[in-house]
Amino acid sequence: MKNQIHKKNAEIWLLLDSRDVGGIESHILQLAQGITSFQRSVRVIFLRQYDNTHPLTHLLNEANISYRFLNGSLRDLFRYARHHRPVVIHSHGYKAALYSRLLRLSLLTSHQKIRFINTFHAGEVSKGKLAIYDFLDRWSALLSHYNFVVSEQIKSRIPSKTTVLNNFITTQNLAISQGSQVAFVGRLSHEKAPDRFIQLAQKHTDHQFHLYGSGPMEQELLKPTTGNVVFHGHQNSMDRIWNNIGLLVICSRYEGLPMTALEAMGRGIPVISTPVGNLHKLIKHEENSWIVKPEQLSQSLIHWFSLSNQQKEPIQQAAQQTIRHSFSTEAIIPTILTAYQV
Structure with missing residues (x-):
């Protein structure tokens, strides 16, 4: 199969909806740096920008990782994807996952080829309104080309095929802590x-x-x-x-x-x-x-x-x-x- 990842300027997008820095954001930072270390082009895409400056942007700037804020609409994601033509969109979190799968459906009649990947991070069982989004996220997973999960517990809740993936960090220059x-x-x-x-x-x-x-x-x-x-x-x-x-x-x-x-x-x-x-x-x-x-x-x-x-x-x-x-x-x-x- 032809490997489009190696095409000049072909971008891998890491897609998320986020207000603050937590486990998912830390994972995305490590993933972006890891992808870059393997000489691939990567960009972090935020579905929207909330009121305050996102603290992840400072860390992305330090790591020289490109990023972009959209306006929160599926239409803007569709427009930006059609214009910049990423070869991979890797979503993180239920909202980003749902948007990416809707984008895939909207591109079915298009000649544009994007590989849609998703990672399930959340181990807790959601309640209330979030439970609805969680249900839609899990049961629409078959619309992604490939799904990662970060634990067997999460894997057991996804009806589609998934692969358990270890989280990871960059270990270069990490000295043993001298703290107490x-x-x-x-x-x-x-x-x-x-x-x-x-x-x-x-x-x-x-x-x-x-x-x-x-x-x-x-x-x-x-x-x-x-x-x-x-x-x-x-x-x-x-x-x-x-x-x-x-x-x-x-x-x-x-x-x-x-x-x-x-x-x-x-x-x-x-x-x-x-x-x-x-x-x-x-x-x-x-x-x-x-x-x-x-x-x-x-x-x-x-x-x-x-x-x-x-x-x-x-x-x-x-x-x-x-x-x-x-x-x-x-x-x-x-x-x-x-x-x-x-």
């Missing part, structure tokens, strides 16, 4: 279970706990604080902060394969995590990190506090090696580029 903070990094929402992190802090008042992120549970979490939790708020980028962290706690109720775990372990920061999503593929219990039931988080934390720096060192090195071997750009991008082939 016990940290939670993520959205302060029910599925991420930051309330469990606060409960841990309440059990270990001799230690400080650091919480990076914001979200709908923030005010609720601030009320019962014992004085040993530092709320750092939303972070546009964690790059300069990771070196302060010595242990990441993931206490989620639902997950796929969180980028925070990869970013931490890539810097030699071990993780204590609940057994959700595909974290069992990443974590080798008691070798590179720990994966335990929610009621065992405190016990694992006590074990971590008891280790000397010399005892922590092989765990830190094993964490970093796991990312380099199985969850790095070099390991994963070739699989994605294979799916992109026209």
Whole structure:
């Protein structure tokens, strides 16, 4: 088959609808950088621009990745695609996925050939209005040429054929962190279970706990604080902060394969995590990190506090090696580029 990806100026689009930086946006940044490292042309397409400057644009500018904001309509996406003729549109999130599939249907009578790829990221079961969009997203997946999912749990909910794909990060120039903070990094929402992190802090008042992120549970979490939790708020980028962290706690109720775990372990920061999503593929219990039931988080934390720096060192090195071997750009991008082939 002819490989249109190699045509001069042929663009791969990464499509999303987004207001802020979270797991999907972090994934897209890593994906865009990974695609570029394989000498492919990539552009991030935002379906619309909301009120504030999107924090991802600063990171894209730093990485020299092209991007474009549309006006939010399917018609504008259709017009822009007809004019710029991408060879691949890779959607992320239910709205981007639905738009891309409608675009594919609108191009059925056209000679323009686009490869439509989608990645399902969300592990939680949606409720209310979002449940309708979630249903439409899952059941229209057959309209994409290829669907990735980031965990077996998500795969089980998609009626069409999907491929489980490891999340990944760029590992070049990542040094082992020298930090000591016990940290939670993520959205302060029910599925991420930051309330469990606060409960841990309440059990270990001799230690400080650091919480990076914001979200709908923030005010609720601030009320019962014992004085040993530092709320750092939303972070546009964690790059300069990771070196302060010595242990990441993931206490989620639902997950796929969180980028925070990869970013931490890539810097030699071990993780204590609940057994959700595909974290069992990443974590080798008691070798590179720990994966335990929610009621065992405190016990694992006590074990971590008891280790000397010399005892922590092989765990830190094993964490970093796991990312380099199985969850790095070099390991994963070739699989994605294979799916992109026209």
